[in-house]
Amino acid sequence: MVVEKDYDGVKLELKEGGEGMTQGFIEDMIQRFKDGKRIHKKYVFQIILAVKELVYNEPTMVEVEVPEDHKLTVCGDTHGQFYDLLNIFKLAGPPSEAHAYLFNGDFVDRGSWSTEVALTLYAYKMLYPKTFLLNRGNHETDDMNRMYGFEGECRAKYTTDRVFKLFSESFSALPLATLIGSKYLVLHGGLFSDDDVGLDDIRKLNRHKQRQPGQSGLMMEMLWTDPQTEKGRGPSKRGVGLQFGPDITKRFCERNGLEAIIRSHEVRMEGYEVEHDGRCITGKYHYTSICAFP
Template sequence: MGCSSSAAIERQSQKLDEDIKAATLIQQWYRGHSARMEMKQRYTWSIFQSIENAADQDQLQLSQFFTFLMDYYIHHCADMKTTKYSVFSQLLQPSQGSSDRKALDPMPEVAKVPSSYTGPRIVFPLKASDVSTLLKAFKQGKQLHSWYMLQLLQATKNILKTMPNINQLSTHYSKDITVCGDLHGHLDDLLLIFHKNGYPMPGNLYVFNGDFVDRGESSVEVVVILFAFLLVYPKDVHLNRGNHEDYVMNIRYGFKKEVLRKYRLQGQKVLQAFQDVFRWLPLATIIDSRVLVVHGGISDTTDLGFLASLQRHRIADILWSDPRSKSGCFPNSSRGGGCYFGEDVTTKLFRKYKLKLLIRSHECKQDGYEMCHHGKVITIFSASNYYEIGSNQGAYVKLGPDLVPRFVKYRVNKSARKLTLKQRVSVAEETALKALRENLFIYQSEIITACRSFDPGNTGGISSSEWASAVESVLHLNLPWRTLQPRLAKIKANGSVDYLSTFRDLQFKQPLSEAQPGLIEAVYRHRADLEIVFGMIDKDHTGLITMEEFQQTWKLFCCHRNIRVDDKSMDDLARSIDFNNDGFIDFNEFLEAFRLVQIDNE
């Protein structure tokens, strides 16, 4: 019995040891798996934000280009009738939307609603039932007729013009005040917020903190719903302006295209009406004299008294700044506009105005919100799946009389909820890497030159650290390049990085003139800027510009950006883009010419 008992104990001990070893291995695997997922999430997020910030820098440089054009016009083209750059006389003329004319009057230029129209029908002045009609129709994918749209926008503009730059709210008249951040055309997120938090109405007050449009596919519907609620409940719905409530931003990031696609013949009139309304959006909201809500942030010179007295329809300030842990106020080098402000700047403003909290938006956060400056600054972002399905949660914040923030997080989209963490990370990672490869491709000449500085023997191979240094010296994205290298470039048999392999997986879909390959890269690099300029030249929204307009635009752009190009190469490229040989360049032709596709290497 004793021997049998001892053997049993020994077997149990061996089994326990094996179980412990198995558990340890599983634990190690899980920790390693979690660490890899965390690493992928971090570098994916870094890629998304770095590329977004680079686009913001391009936006600032485009503004500098328009300043350059104005100077060029003054010094070289005073008499536009005698200059070869006459195209810019129309580009530099003030927009017709800059005055309070009767352009928004929908009658008689816009035909009244036909009997065949199956979309939502509303009656002015709007009532809560009309908003319900709009919500139901938009959920079904229906569109509001332009006749209704223009009346709604005119009514919205009229009410906004009566509002101050800074709205003052009080929790004494509402159980809670809900603050929402960027929506960016994400209709499902807005509807989910209403489902979880209730519709705006007396006792359920909302502040929407800018960036209602661009990027998402339903910007028109999102902003129409917000405007409709504002018209019905003007004391319970408050809209701050964001940096995307701006015409040039709308050209780059999609709202203009969406409006023209949905309203076709009346698209130009509807688009101008939206721009007129955007210019009158208030700039900030203050809750209980203690909480400042503003889209971007503050600076060391922020003066609420001055802000309250500005002609807001002529400015787009305080919309770009971001908080940072570093003290002081310094240029926002990542975005290229606005500033970074430290906790000392926040503290100084709070002391001056007896504030307790700053709520701002403007930056996508993985959890939908983030607190910094020891809880004094809150960033709230309400568009979930902003970069890609599963990339981030959305959130809103609620404030009661105690002014203690309570956050509600969510993630919209059924497909995102069905994905595992690994699947969500993989989808987001592939989208981010695709965008990054595109950036590498369009800077390939400079990157190859930088790599060859480490490769005097022209072997085609350099070390991983040298490759990382070369890429960062050109792109300035501050990314973990050594970690990313295995996903972006192949390794040679001797262990060195084959830096030319970085660019082999992509090519242009359409064959382009090879007269000057560097020119093709340069045009591709600035295609978004050129599309914006083309859009401003194309005042009748036909989608066409002449070959001469294209050449004049690009030559002056090259002059401004110090890009060297000869006239013959420019002419050859323009002709190669005009695929149908009609003497015009279609925006679609232009974009199609510079569309990258993946090469099948198998």
């Protein structure tokens, strides 16, 4: 695909393996988006393909350490809110090698700037593959994208079904969880229907065998479940997944040597809320900064 001479955006020269993303390209892309413009379709394809490759090769549970003097910001559902995403970078500071970011799923749908959000996150993933992390959410799935707007947005903005198809493939390749400093498990939904499921089961889960989470199983539960205040487990108010109580969270953390789980998937008035005796942190849409883990 040729980039026409009259394309006035910054051009991207990618090397094999998707290397070659630049800060200059990202800044120009963000400015174009603010001006209501798009980037060239060729770059859209290149960016999605490069990120698909990058995340496909990551484990199902990415394990990271945060060295001293470094910072990791975990950020919940951005849901197509491009200006809020830019605001997060303004408030928490720009992504870099010393400032890691983890976007915990639900980048797209609902908001009408979902392609802009996804492309910005993906471009940063290319620039900082090791410190810019992405977990899959229940909205990085075909059923949700059909119902909540992302598929239609891709078609409207880029006039081809190919953009959504590629995004969909890249979503299926995303990791399902991130373990920070062996102490904090970050995932979009929450815990499991079975107490015997532990970190090793997540490590061993071959997410590439199933593209969509379906109606049952570990992948579905990681993307869909919610905490409840009552003990034990209960039916989900969503009709998909289940709810888990403080005793379930306590047992899971103790068995797996965790301080807490960090999840998104629900709105909390103050941006985030700590429940289950400090062991279940919900942050959606706002961000939680985590500094230097011992």
